Amino acid sequence: MQYYRQDGDDASRLLAVDDASGTAAYDLTAVKPRLRTFRDLAAAANVAGTGVDALTADLVADAPTVERPDDAEAALPLVPEEVWAAGVTYEISEQAREEESGMADVYLDVYDAERPEIFFKATPSRTVGPGEAVGVRGDSDWNVPEPELGLVCYDGEIVGYTVGNDVSSRDIEGENPLYLPQAKVYDRCCAIGPCVVGADAVDDPHDLGMSMRIERDGETVYEDATSTAEMARTCEELAAAWRAHNAVPEMGVLLTGTSLVPEGEFTLTPGDEVTIEIAGIGELSNGVVEV
Secondary structure (H helix, E strand, C coil): CEEEEECCCCCCEEEEECCCCCCEEEEHHHHCCCCCCHHHHHHHHHHHCCCHHHHHHCCHHHCCEEECCCHHHCCCCCCCCEEEEEECCCHHHHHHHHHHCCCCHHHHHHHHCCCCEEEEEECHHHEECCCCCEEECCCCCCEECCEEEEEEEECCEEEEEEEEEECEEHHHHHHCHHHHHHHHCCCCCEEEEEEEEEHHHCCCCCCCEEEEEEEECCEEEEEEEEEHHHCCCCHHHHHHHHHCCCCCCCEEEEECCCCCCCCCCCCCCCCCEEEEEECCCEEEEEEEEEC
């Protein structure tokens, strides 16, 4: 199932789509008024000791259908209390961070180490959804999008997947690894969407096609594709490292790293449009503004 949040006049509604090519969605809120968000659904499934898709399967027979939201116009699918991210989980990411840094060995050490790199990424106020602009720092000259598979976690356990964009300042981080928080955490630094796919609906999160396209003034200035099969760590391994000795939020998102990095000194500029697609999940599109 794909889960979308639809903004209403009084409150949001939770919609479920069971056919990726279909045009209709089930209005779960119409059946259970207290199910207004994916967090509500995850909490109910947790209490019932079942998965979100299994719980939804019991509701769709009584749910009215409505028009499926367009990915480009969908609302932020969930409001995570915290967004965290993993770094150097793909070989190309390790190479890119070596390239940008004057202390390259630290990234090679992390890529080969038993302990993964896990860092805080965003608060709800710094996270945007489909169609909203991501930000690039005004004090940085080298800013890039980072397309990533996002793990949607309830009480630390993976309950779904989404598309994420971990926008980053490469020159600030490259100047000194201790500047990582400033390179990663700032206004509009993260985008997620367009929906959440239930964990049971994804056969293998380590074998999903992923692509990114960047358009500027109507022209494509970057386009490439990869697969999560290139990830050197598993989703469960990253989620376990995030939970370890950590008071994780009830509802959080953990981004799993990127294997698509624009070459050379390519930098995002205000007015660019970034589109990230992960097979079976959806397409996340965001403009770019300076913050």
